[in-house]
Amino acid sequence: MTLVKTLFLISDFGTSDTYVAQMKAVILSRCSCSVAIVDLTHDVKAGSIREGAFHLSVSRNCIPAGSVVLAVIDPGVGTARRGVVCEIDGAFYIGPDNGLFGLLPITRAWQLPDPQAGSSRTFHGRDVFAPACARLISDPGWVEFLEPVCRENLILTEMEIPVLVDDGLQVTIAHIDNFGNIILWLPASSEFHPSFLQLPGGRIEPVTEVETYSEHPGILFLQGSQNLMEIAVSCGSASDHLGVSTGDMITLIRERDR
Amino acid sequence: MTLVKTLFLISDFGTSDTYVAQMKAVILSRCSCSVAIVDLTHDVKAGSIREGAFHLSVSRNCIPAGSVVLAVIDPGVGTARRGVVCEIDGAFYIGPDNGLFGLLPITRAWQLPDPQAGSSRTFHGRDVFAPACARLISDPGWVEFLEPVCRENLILTEMEIPVLVDDGLQVTIAHIDNFGNIILWLPASSEFHPSFLQLPGGRIEPVTEVETYSEHPGILFLQGSQNLMEIAVSCGSASDHLGVSTGDMITLIRERDR
Amino acid sequence: MTLVKTLFLISDFGTSDTYVAQMKAVILSRCSCSVAIVDLTHDVKAGSIREGAFHLSVSRNCIPAGSVVLAVIDPGVGTARRGVVCEIDGAFYIGPDNGLFGLLPITRAWQLPDPQAGSSRTFHGRDVFAPACARLISDPGWVEFLEPVCRENLILTEMEIPVLVDDGLQVTIAHIDNFGNIILWLPASSEFHPSFLQLPGGRIEPVTEVETYSEHPGILFLQGSQNLMEIAVSCGSASDHLGVSTGDMITLIRERDR
Structure with missing residues (x-):
């Protein structure tokens, strides 16, 4: 066509x-x-x-x-x-x-x-x-x-694969986009539903699973448009808010993992 | 064509x-x-x-x-x-x-x-x-x-309309462009000819009405290319010089208003 | 075609x-x-x-x-x-x-x-x-x-021509590119082979003539892609490393000039 x-x-x-x-x-x-x-x-x-x-x-x-x-x-x-x-x-x-x-x-x-x-x-x-x-x-x-x-x-690039750890699922930040959304090396199909996330420094923050960027205040966890899960903040930059960068690791924690 | x-x-x-x-x-x-x-x-x-x-x-x-x-x-x-x-x-x-x-x-x-x-x-x-x-x-x-x-x-956007005040005409900064030119929500056809401008903090500066960006030193007031009036500085950034941002209000003052 | x-x-x-x-x-x-x-x-x-x-x-x-x-x-x-x-x-x-x-x-x-x-x-x-x-x-x-x-x-732009000085060849920085490579107003055909370079402040640094950006550590001197000679640093910004800007002059020094 x-x-x-x-x-x-x-x-x-x-x-x-x-x-x-x-x-x-x-x-x-x-x-x-x-x-x-x-x-x-x-x-x-x-x-x-x-x-x-x-x-x-x-x-x-x-x-x-x-x-x-x-x-x-x-x-x-x-x-x-x-x-x-x-x-x-x-x-x-x-x-x-x-x-x-x-x-x-x-x-x-x-x-x-x-x-x-x-x-x-x-x-x-x-x-x-x-x-x-x-x-x-x-x-x-x-x-x-x-x-x-x-x-x-051919020369390979190692995919950053999520790792199951005691506390939950450890995932790598793939990219911070122009909005400050944190794109994770976690496929949108992974069906992992965290209630908290642990930042590189150890800080733990509650996270709400949502479907859009603007329906809820606080730290959001949602299926992004790039077939990967994202962490976002409504009307703000999640990466600035959480102080994280590409390559950092975040642990996603389910309620029952705590 | x-x-x-x-x-x-x-x-x-x-x-x-x-x-x-x-x-x-x-x-x-x-x-x-x-x-x-x-x-x-x-x-x-x-x-x-x-x-x-x-x-x-x-x-x-x-x-x-x-x-x-x-x-x-x-x-x-x-x-x-x-x-x-x-x-x-x-x-x-x-x-x-x-x-x-x-x-x-x-x-x-x-x-x-x-x-x-x-x-x-x-x-x-x-x-x-x-x-x-x-x-x-x-x-x-x-x-x-x-x-x-x-x-x-349809959802509206409110136009920032110039307001006649005692001291002159109060206008909103629509945009600061890449050159630091201050584009005002004041149509180029408005035929208002200020001699001074009052900045958000109260400071008053003389302004010269001109036709091009480079013919005169100091703070310039001219008809820009976007059908709106602009405040500029020859070979410099007017927004840096005056310390103003988009959304700020500036009062344009005619000689006889003072 | x-x-x-x-x-x-x-x-x-x-x-x-x-x-x-x-x-x-x-x-x-x-x-x-x-x-x-x-x-x-x-x-x-x-x-x-x-x-x-x-x-x-x-x-x-x-x-x-x-x-x-x-x-x-x-x-x-x-x-x-x-x-x-x-x-x-x-x-x-x-x-x-x-x-x-x-x-x-x-x-x-x-x-x-x-x-x-x-x-x-x-x-x-x-x-x-x-x-x-x-x-x-x-x-x-x-x-x-x-x-x-x-x-x-027509209005001219003066070309910055390299000048032979006692200590070597004085050249002007034409441009710093996105990688921090220092592009010199020195044609790639000039066949000048320096061993040192003297920075605007007087500091002298050894320089290695190479053919690619990544084959050697330290400060590199090479034929760039713009038909001009360049100063580069492998995997880094030469302009940051040397603290120079467009328009600055650098003196290229051959071993025998010292």
Whole structure:
């Protein structure tokens, strides 16, 4: 049904430099068909493969089959780390093989050819991955000419799995969003119903399970929009209120666990 | 004359998360025609319906007839507040009925159907409004199948109207822009010519009426580009210089009022 | 090969206001052909013609012939400064004649017609330059009807040229990027190989010449992706580490200069 292909971009380049635009310019000038460009985000913390992997993981369900995703969080640019194309849900993800795609259910993967002579060793996003995107957008059959990579040989990102402990369920903070909502590495389907939560410093706070952000005062526990459970505060920032950050661990406590 | 329709987006999502991209992905994957996407801004203060209403108000003249505007400043997401389509100058605005469109001259309005089963209750921007946008972009006649809403029943945003006081004209600061220019809720057509302004704390400052930002030193009063009067400082931030914020009131004083 | 023309935008408007969107809306509504829009950046420091000129200079190689570039860092908006179209590498740059294009190899230049009655004197980006962009995108032959400007009469931006001093080579910091990499006004082709660098305060630090950002600890000197030499720190911000800013001067010292 889609008329034009969509290219999604994610990077840690920020938007104060022209690096993102330079990649887009290369892609647009080399595509032999129309392409719509959507920025996932360029505000990933510099070099944070884990944050990039999170964003790719939660966006995955929105990426239509046939799309191309260019992901450039690439602290090892210019070194031996290889570039790859990964097929996920019928979309093609291009970027460094450094764990960025490690949370996605990869069907097939291919290695990108070595950079051409004259490529910079400091900006493969523009000089290696962007041309590969343009190639793939123009001719999806191109991957069949690349060298396949065994999925087992791709760099992994370890998923932060909830751990049952005496006091309840210990979960890791996956991300703090723009509203200060605390997104947990706890699937929305997990059916765990806490009455309290214990913060990194040991403090215990009561929590109310709700369905929307604004129906109840206090600290809220709810199914977010990213298929993960969230901790929120109505009309406020839960992360500011609780003083927690991405990567911190929180213990969810049921009434009967106390 | 326009070849493709334009979709304008405004939200309080920021650009550090992939929420905006998730909405765009849904829209692009469901449109049966080409669409150009323009971000109005996503930096609206979290939950600030008033700031969203300001931005929609000042952008209105630039939105071509036939465009679709998706506005998601939606602190009540998932609660009883309804979703609406509003027709303004031949363009269609989609979002929550919470006052966001309250400063616009709405011609007609319709209620969106209730969310489908499986929609999140925390992200109607993606799960309810984005599909409605795609539907409307693909088939503008769709609105005729929706339930009309009487304009009088839409949630209002109160316009901050200038008030004549003994000392002059009391006006509210509508917005501080990126340059620190102070945009007032005072129409450019108001023909009020102050010589002084009184700040919230009582301090009185001389002001010079000018036509451009850079022709005169000191505190400037001029017709801005948003059809509202502005207070500015040449090569500097007027809001920093005067220590004022959005929502503060300033009294404009004519020579003869003193 | 490109199917649609690309319009590149740069400004100091930020993205918290709708000014950028207002320009895009004007352009899209007036173009008689499809156009892809790419934001170079809108985070140029307010009024910093020099920063705008830097970004245009380093992006230049990525701008395809036939593109249009709209550049609005325009502190003198509404005053006597004229608007111009400059042809560079077969692309057309539109904006104020204030030095913004002063680092680019301009082939030909034309003066824009005076603003039409009813144009604001505070937002030529939207009211003068955007319509000119739309005109030029729709009909590249339009420039032939404009008044040519002699390149010598355009406002210049002085290039910061490296200076040989007793202690080595004195270079100016052109830009600090999002990663804290220090981009120098020293062409990548300059073949100067320092062993030390002297900071503005006089401190001397050893520096290692490398090819990538991550192969070596300490302070690195390398060929960046913008055709300029850079000072970097592996997995960190060189500008934070060294306490330097754009415009500061650094002396590069060879072993034999000491």
